[in-house]
Amino acid sequence: MTTISETSAAGAGITPGAAGGGLPRVPRSAKAEALIEQADAHTAHNYHPLPVVVAEADGAWVTDVDGNRYLDMLAGYSALNFGHRNPVLLAAAREQLSRVTLTSRAFHHDQFGPFVAELSELCGKDAALPMNSGAEAVETALKTARKWGYQVKGVPEDRAQIITCEGNFHGRTLSIVSFSTDPDARTDFGPFTPGFVSVPYGDASAIEAAITDDTVAVLLEPIQGEAGVLVPPDGYLAAVREVCTRRGILMMADEIQSGLGRTGYTFACDHEGVVPDLYILGKALGGGILPVSAVVADRDVLGVFKPGEHGSTFGGNPLACAVGRAVVGLLATGEYQARARTLGAHLHAALATLPEKMVREVRGRGLWAGVDIDPAFGTGREISERLMARGVLAKDTHGSTIRMAPPLVVTAEELDWAVEQLHSAVG
Ligand SMILES: *Cc1c(COP(=O)(O)O)cnc(C)c1O
Numbered sequence: 001m002t003t004i005s006e007t008s009a010a011g012a013g014i015t016p017g018a019a020g021g022g023l024p025r026v027p028r029s030a031k032a033e034a035l036i037e038q039a040d041a042h043t044a045h046n047y048h049p050l051p052v053v054v055a056e057a058d059g060a061w062v063t064d065v066d067g068n069r070y071l072d073m074l075a076g077y078s079a080l081n082f083g084h085r086n087p088v089l090l091a092a093a094r095e096q097l098s099r100v101t102l103t104s105r106a107f108h109h110d111q112f113g114p115f116v117a118e119l120s121e122l123c124g125k126d127a128a129l130p131m132n133s134g135a136e137a138v139e140t141a142l143k144t145a146r147k148w149g150y151q152v153k154g155v156p157e158d159r160a161q162i163i164t165c166e167g168n169f170h171g172r173t174l175s176i177v178s179f180s181t182d183p184d185a186r187t188d189f190g191p192f193t194p195g196f197v198s199v200p201y202g203d204a205s206a207i208e209a210a211i212t213d214d215t216v217a218v219l220l221e222p223i224q225g226e227a228g229v230l231v232p233p234d235g236y237l238a239a240v241r242e243v244c245t246r247r248g249i250l251m252m253a254d255e256i257q258s259g260l261g262r263t264g265y266t267f268a269c270d271h272e273g274v275v276p277d278l279y280i281l282g283k284a285l286g287g288g289i290l291p292v293s294a295v296v297a298d299r300d301v302l303g304v305f306k307p308g309e310h311g312s313t314f315g316g317n318p319l320a321c322a323v324g325r326a327v328v329g330l331l332a333t334g335e336y337q338a339r340a341r342t343l344g345a346h347l348h349a350a351l352a353t354l355p356e357k358m359v360r361e362v363r364g365r366g367l368w369a370g371v372d373i374d375p376a377f378g379t380g381r382e383i384s385e386r387l388m389a390r391g392v393l394a395k396d397t398h399g400s401t402i403r404m405a406p407p408l409v410v411t412a413e414e415l416d417w418a419v420e421q422l423h424s425a426v427g
Helices: 030-042 087-097 112-123 134-153 204-210 236-247 268-272 318-332 335-352 380-389 412-426
Strands: 054-058 061-064 069-072 127-131 161-165 196-199 215-220 250-254 278-281 293-297 359-364 369-373 395-397 401-404
Touching (some): 069 412, 112 293, 112 318, 127 134, 134 161, 134 215, 134 293, 215 236, 335 369, 335 412
Parallel strands (some): 215 250
Antiparallel strands (some): 054 061, 369 401
């Protein structure tokens, strides 16, 4: 069996901790500039990428077209929890590529049953419904909740309401941005899908107060990632669980970013011993290889769908299921979760040593941190660019927050080095 240390970027070719000076960097070549210009000229400007052009990656490290190496402290927004090109996951993908990649759900295939059974077992649930992107899984959860509301709870036709939280991020489809509170996500995209009510995040009594006879579910992130890694007050998730049970509505946890090892447990809900009615999973479920998402719940909930009522051409395809099974296999060992716990404590201890005047607040859990830099030292974007020049890839969110979420294969030395680079980039 391959151990994590074998899968991490051993011999990354740098000396982590190389005092103060960052890495020797080759300046951006004409080739890199041309690739950036080509992208700018031929795509929508819906992202503002850092000016780095990645050509290769391994473990926690990426290499640009000019041969510069960077420690990846973003990890594809946690789609790369198991590292770039994790050998166990690549082997599963290669093996499946040589057999069958796509059937559509019109037929059974030999990876589907095992994947949904193994994923359900990991979640302690009966059933899993695989999709592709995270947004698609969120949509699937919303549709599940509405149908459950009408068929099981007896809500009158077209009246179902779902409670969501301010500051949420659940994806980019029209129905999902309908309950976003971020003006960038919504402006000029109306009219919006009705049936959602928004309450402050972190306040279970606000949820209770918003419940009516037509409420079918609460949708929340156990930790709000895009909002800046906002950890709710202790006891919040347990209180939401209690309210949902008592009032007969579904608790739906979007663990797309917080789940699958990131916070030191399989799910961020595990920190409070909470089991939601639906888990919404994505990102790392595809092992950084392809999009794989899923809704996982008990049969009395997911059982509301009949043939033809929901689906996806690619959802649950053989390649996705083979990779997803390998991901579930990695998580079943508990090794990655343990690593995120230990290294997370290490990362947070290192971040706590940053000078008080530089850092307003550090939030997070496990290998996940939102670091609010005092704006006097630069915008989040400027600091991300300075970090890039020092060989660390991270991304700002909401102004002056730097988000740190490295692949879980990162080492303690690499984390120390990244925090040193952050210190130098800020000061
Ligand atoms: C990324 C993310 C999504 C959307 O996933 P996509 O694959 O980008 O559609 C939904 N919810 C959360 C919490 C996320 O972090």
